[in-house]
Amino acid sequence: INFGLNNKLSPKLSSDILISANFSDRDAATATLYDALFGRPDYPAYNDDGSPFVNIYYLANGDPRLLESPLSKLLDNVDKQKSHAIGISGYLQYNVLKNLSIRSRINYNLNESRRKLFYASTTSLGSGTGFAKMGSLSDTRLGSEQTEWENQLNYSYRYKDHKLDLTAVSSFLQESRTMARISFDDFPDNHIQNEFYQGATYKSSSGYVNKAAMISYVGRVNYSYKGRYLLTTSVRRDGSSKFAPRNAYGIFPSLALAWNITEELFLKNVLWINFLKLRGGIGKTGMADVGFYAWRTLYGATNYNGEPGVIPDQAGNDDLRWENSVQSDLAIDFQLFNSRIRGSVGYYTKNTDGLLYPFTLAPSTGFSRATVNFARVNNRGFDIDLQFDVIRNRALTWTIGGNLNNNKNTVLNLDKDYITGNDVGQALSNTIIKEGESFGLIYGFKTDGIYGDWNQIYKDRDGALGTGFVYQRYMFPGEIRYVDLDGDGYANTGVQVPVGNTDRTILGHSLPDFSGGLSTFVTYKQWNLRVFGTYSVGNDKVWTQELFSFGQATPAQPRNVWKIALDRWTPENPDSKYHSYRINRTNIAREFNDYNVHEDSYLKIQNVQLLYDLNRKTLSKLKLFNKVQVYASVNNLYVFTNYPGWNPESYAKDDRISGASLDNSLYPSFRTFNFGIKTTLK
Numbered sequence: 027i028n029f030g031l032n033n034k035l036s037p038k039l040s041s042d043i044l045i046s047a048n049f050s051d052r053d054a055a056t057a058t059l060y061d062a063l064f065g066r067p068d069y070p071a072y073n074d075d076g077s078p079f080v081n082i083y084y085l086a087n088g089d090p091r092l093l094e095s096p097l098s099k100l101l102d103n104v105d106k107q108k109s110h111a112i113g114i115s116g117y118l119q120y121n122v123l124k125n126l127s128i129r130s131r132i133n134y135n136l137n138e139s140r141r142k143l144f145y146a147s148t149t150s151l152g153s154g155t156g157f158a159k160m161g162s163l164s165d166t167r168l169g170s171e172q173t174e175w176e177n178q179l180n181y182s183y184r185y186k187d188h189k190l191d192l193t194a195v196s197s198f199l200q201e202s203r204t205m206a207r208i209s210f211d212d213f214p215d216n217h218i219q220n221e222f223y224q225g226a227t228y229k230s231s232s233g234y235v236n237k238a239a240m241i242s243y244v245g246r247v248n249y250s251y252k253g254r255y256l257l258t259t260s261v262r263r264d265g266s267s268k269f270a271p272r273n274a275y276g277i278f279p280s281l282a283l284a285w286n287i288t289e290e291l292f293l294k295n296v297l298w299i300n301f302l303k304l305r306g307g308i309g310k311t312g313m314a315d316v317g318f319y320a321w322r323t324l325y326g327a328t329n330y331n332g333e334p335g336v337i338p339d340q341a342g343n344d345d346l347r348w349e350n351s352v353q354s355d356l357a358i359d360f361q362l363f364n365s366r367i368r369g370s371v372g373y374y375t376k377n378t379d380g381l382l383y384p385f386t387l388a389p390s391t392g393f394s395r396a397t398v399n400f401a402r403v404n405n406r407g408f409d410i411d412l413q414f415d416v417i418r419n420r421a422l423t424w425t426i427g428g429n430l431n432n433n434k435n436t437v438l439n440l441d442k443d444y445i446t447g448n449d450v451g452q453a454l455s456n457t458i459i460k461e462g463e464s465f466g467l468i469y470g471f472k473t474d475g476i477y478g479d480w481n482q483i484y485k486d487r488d489g490a491l492g493t494g495f496v497y498q499r500y501m502f503p504g505e506i507r508y509v510d511l512d513g514d515g516y517a518n519t520g521v522q523v524p525v526g527n528t529d530r531t532i533l534g535h536s537l538p539d540f541s542g543g544l545s546t547f548v549t550y551k552q553w554n555l556r557v558f559g560t561y562s563v564g565n566d567k568v569w570t571q572e573l574f575s576f577g578q579a580t581p582a583q584p585r586n587v588w589k590i591a592l593d594r595w596t597p598e599n600p601d602s603k604y605h606s607y608r609i610n611r612t613n614i615a616r617e618f619n620d621y622n623v624h625e626d627s628y629l630k631i632q633n634v635q636l637l638y639d640l641n642r643k644t645l646s647k648l649k650l651f652n653k654v655q656v657y658a659s660v661n662n663l664y665v666f667t668n669y670p671g672w673n674p675e676s677y678a679k680d681d682r683i684s685g686a687s688l689d690n691s692l693y694p695s696f697r698t699f700n701f702g703i704k705t706t707l708k
Contacts (some may be wrong), residue, residue: 043116050109050264056145058694064585065096078102080148090157094150102146102216109139121371123184133174141166146216149501154211161213162229165222167202187252195244203318206233236318240266256284266314266348273347280309294384301361308354316382320397321346341387341396343601349399351378357409369412376405385444401440401459407433410542423549434542435464456568456618457687458532467534468566468687470618471519471529472509476595476605479503490516500616502604504595506619519617533620536687538627554637560630562674565628569671569689571616579606628667628674653706661698 028048032087034040070079078097079085084090117131144163145152152161176197210225246260261279284305293299323342328335357372380399387393413427440461458469478485484509486497498508498517508517512528519529541562548555575588593599595606605621667674676689 038121041117041644042120042203043114046111046113048111051655052107052108053418054105054107054574055100056103056105056143057096061096061099063693064587067586069093069095071095071097072281078148080521089157089700091619092148092150092153092157092596093214094148097145098148102566103152104144104146104220106142107139108141109137111135111137119145124362125184127180129178129180129421131174131176131178133172135170135172137168139168141168142221144213144216144220147213148216152216159211159227161216161220161225162209162211163220163222163225163232164207164209165628166205166207170202172201173197174199189248189250191248193244193246193248195242195246197244199240199242200237202235202237204233204235207231208420215571236265238318240264240314254286254289256282256286256305258282262316262492264312264348266316268316268318268320269346270344273321273345275314276348276350278310278312278350280307282307282309299360299630300363300364301357301359302658304670306356307571308352310352312348312350313382314348316346316397330335337567338392341391341393343396343398345399345664346382347399349378349380349382353377366415366418367412368414369410371411372409374406374409375491376444378403385418400444401461402438403465404436404438407431411529421551423547425482425547426545428542428544430540430542434662435466435537437461437463437465437688463532464535464537466687467532468534468536468568468623469530470533470620470623471517472511472531473621474507474509476602477503477505477507478600479499482507500608502606502693503597506605506617506621508617534566534568534623534687536565536567536626538562541565552639552641554635554639556633556635556637557631558633560632560675561628563627565626566623567671567676567689568672569624569669570620570622571690575621576605624669624671626667626674628665628669630665630675631663633661634663651705651707654703655704657700657702659700661700662695 029046030042030044032040032042037151066081073079078095078101080095080098081093082090083093112135114134115131119127121127124670141163142163142543145161147153147157147160153159154162173624174197176195179194181192183192193259208222208231209229210222210227210228211222211229211245213220242262242264243307244260244262247258247471259279259281261277263275265275267274280376282305284303287302287304288299293302319340321343322340323335323338324340324341353374353376355372357370361368377404381401381403383398383400384395385398385400386395409429409431411429412426413425415423415425417424437459438461440459444459453637454472456468457466458467460467480503481681482499483503487501490497493515495516495518497510497515499519508529510517510529511531512518514528517529526654544559544561546555546557549684571588572590573592576594578584588606591607593602594604595602630642635657637655637657644654667673671689671691672694673689673691675695676691
């Protein structure tokens, strides 16, 4: 629902108000395609009575266990989500003079939601180990509220060839977020009596109330002389409660200059140059994307022997401050040969100081992590954007275009290398942050093929004698052979890994050498064809589904795997590029290695559109319409790549550092087709 009202209250006073609201009530699925893909294909889907099949098996000691069905998660679980949001925005503007005005605006947004998540007793989460419970529920309520008050003063001045615009802004932002959750176990049945007040066993409760505020002051000057020389400068001061009081404020100035060379007399007779502008700038920006109380030491409530208590919950950091970035750039914009060639070429450099990052703490501290200003980072590169009209006449136009970026990233001022996880390794986030290198490094063990027989195993075993270690953790025919990079006689894998492992190395890089987009437009009379694409060259990616397709952590609960496992090493298939399949490997990916790191260059045809505009003669007969356009489009048409995973564009959004290096996707991106008609009434 949207409602807007604009009023001119007097010759000098005007107002505007916009009210919006939306409501949502949806039943989400707790089962995913992951469950369907990896469910046992040799079990029936339903029982004879039509209920989802549930497989119960027994351990050697007689304890029962459940092998859950994807259909049980889909049909028996409940994920009920309700939400509503209200937004109100309005302003008053008073024109004090012809060239002086003041505007005051207020924005208010409220979001509230409730989620009922019930796991039925026919699922593993709802039954527990050995059917210890009969259903499990959590009832969660979320809320967020944001209020912003902004006041803006504008002044404009014109004198002959001079143009001057001055702006002053002050704003105050206050936001809050709340959460309350309660959980119960053991319910009378799975489908009717499953509200939180019907649970027999109280499990837990949690919640929070977070509040933050930010105050800002901005001043900006725009100046132009003859439209030839342009200047924009500004300075803003922001204060955020998310930092300690002595670090709450940051000052962020900027300056931009431009020279419209086309307006100079010495280019007036250069007919092949239609437009030429040189521009450059430098500016400082700040980021406060941290938790509401990341700088504070927090304590939480607990229960100790039936009595209420308080325990440390978060390690504070009084030195936490704004993440600051200073960026400078220089570029030239141009149009040549009757504007048939258009584009821009620019170079930029960006230095970020005090990168905000949740740093993993030593277990001995009692805390998992603390937010810190982690390092300095430099980004630099070229941005190139070009368009060329191959054909341009009254009936037919064909334009091709593209852009390119070759961002280079370097970590500076780091006191030591930071490796995700501990020195044993972490399966899906194996990266290293290293001074002098870039973010997005993929870090792990190098491999040297697969053990084909016992001869190489005996050789490696004998070579490691006297070191006190075996050559590597697993040594069987068909197993991956790891490289002893440091020459100490063994590969430092598994539980024998010492602090400062020197047998792990950089295996790849998630940042491309260059990337960008491509486009082409063809217009013929009333027909219009548009094609858009993206590309990336020189980056690497970890296909995580491949990583887990060659082993089972729990032999009593086998699961389905990807078809590539059929090409695994066996005595009958000794030349396979994949290692053998292993059962009862509790840490299948402990020794993360280059087997699952792949070159990820691609060219993707992202979107193709075909449009047809009815001509004026036809529209005149319809009388009701000014414009009628018929269109058809397809998204995600095709990807040209040698990458074996499902999605070369995948990104693990919960990992700011190594997210681009991980492909956790379970299936390719959808291809969608759209057909429609756009009309404009007279």
